[in-house]
Amino acid sequence: MQPEHADRAGVDGGRSDPAGGIDILNLSKSFDGPEGEIVALAGVDLAVREGEFLSVVGPSGCGKTTMLRILAGLEKSYGGSVEFAIETGGNPLQSMVFQEQGVFPWLTVLENAAYGLTVRHVTRDRRLAQARDYLRKLGLSAFETAYPSQLSGGMRQRVNLARAFVNDPAVLLMDEPLGSLDEQTKMLVQTDLLRLWEGSNKTVIFITHSLDEAIVLGDRVAVMSNRPGRIKTILDIDLPRPRDALELRNNEHFLHLRRAVWDSLREEVVSLDGAGADLGTAAQAPPS
């Protein structure tokens, strides 16, 4: 099945991009469920541009995380192809930012941040210096020797970000990393993430179920369909950078973009529930 690349903003969303990037072609994946085979992904085509921040939104269970796990090398068997045409400059190709509980509880903040370098046998002095650098940028310097259980959720998630950034990969794969945070904390961590990323040239694929988050952070937002997941639309987010995660939400253009993304996602969410009348009204207003 061919995905409809309904490219609203009229920008190249195809895969003929001559520059580097990640080419995902006809990606499919099924799992064995209790009632037979569950098709999680069916024919995902997606061209991620090198250096861009791509947000991916979609209804629950649409296979967003499965797609990311395939890119992260955590799912070995799948159909279709994934090609990374990305200059790594000797650094790791990709690192994943997991959900909050992915921080190792038995390592201190500093040890967590330095983990990627430790397992790559980087010398102690260098890895600690690099880890401290990011911890300072994220305001965690005073908590180097603390264990994650002693931190707040927002701080734990910053440790999670630090671990991936310290590893310095060319591509960052983020699996709803801020999903468990309350709204205010979420905005503050988004601010930190924007600051870290805008100073780098890393390619980011960011899975989220929050429209606001997808738009605040992303250069483009890819909307996925219901299971089996495909890419339904890709929208350009032409908000200037550097962005302010705290102020952007009141911007008129932001609200316009939000409406556009929601229009595309709404059908998927409604058809997912499929129950009936009251859904029509619920779907009218974008969720907060």
Add this chain to the structure above:
Amino acid sequence: MNRAERFLVFASPVGVFALWEALAHLGWIDVRILPPPSAVAVTMVVMFREEGLLDHTGATALRFLVGMAVGVVPGVLLGLTMGIFRWFRAFANPLVALFYPIPRIALFPLVLILVGLNETSNIIMIALGPFFTMLISAMYSVLNIDRIYRDVAENFETGPRHLYTMVTLPAAMPTLMGGLRISVGLGLLGTVAVEFLVGESGIGHVIWNSWQVLSLQRSMAGLVVSAVFGFAVYLSMDLLERYLVPWQQKSTAA
């Protein structure tokens, strides 16, 4: 622990001893069967001074420690290996299922025939309980490691050595500590049991021997020493846990 709790921790054992003493003096319990704490204490001092109770305690402690080491170390290593390697688990699991349910004390005659009536067979008997307990808890500690930690390790391309030292072992440690707490109980039980049966030394020997000559005060004195020894072992488990699992802040009531 707040002040009230700290008070209760000491008040409960002291209260029991005080009640026991009082009931003995009131004649509500027969002091020939259950001598009061004061009489036991006097007997215990005499035994320490004149009858080498300290040497017996030392013998028990040594036997217990060697037995624990002989049981715990291979138990943990085998259990972790079974947890990590699927094929080894498939090979070893039936053997564990076969031998674990046998009442261990029933193996004693067999061990005596195979090994001989000596200290080695005592150590083996003491080690069996901790061995199986640690093997099983080590295996499940690995099998129950949260999937996300393996994913993180894999995504960061963690090599075998770091996977073991930075992920598997620490992730397994809280469960291993729980297994160790059960193991020390079994180890103490095993130590006293073999001392009952064949010992010529040790607290178990003192308790059993005194009972056989109907010297109940001596028997009780031995019991108290073994209780104090067990208490010390239990406290040392708290210290060990604080050292091995420093990321878990728990309050223990001791």
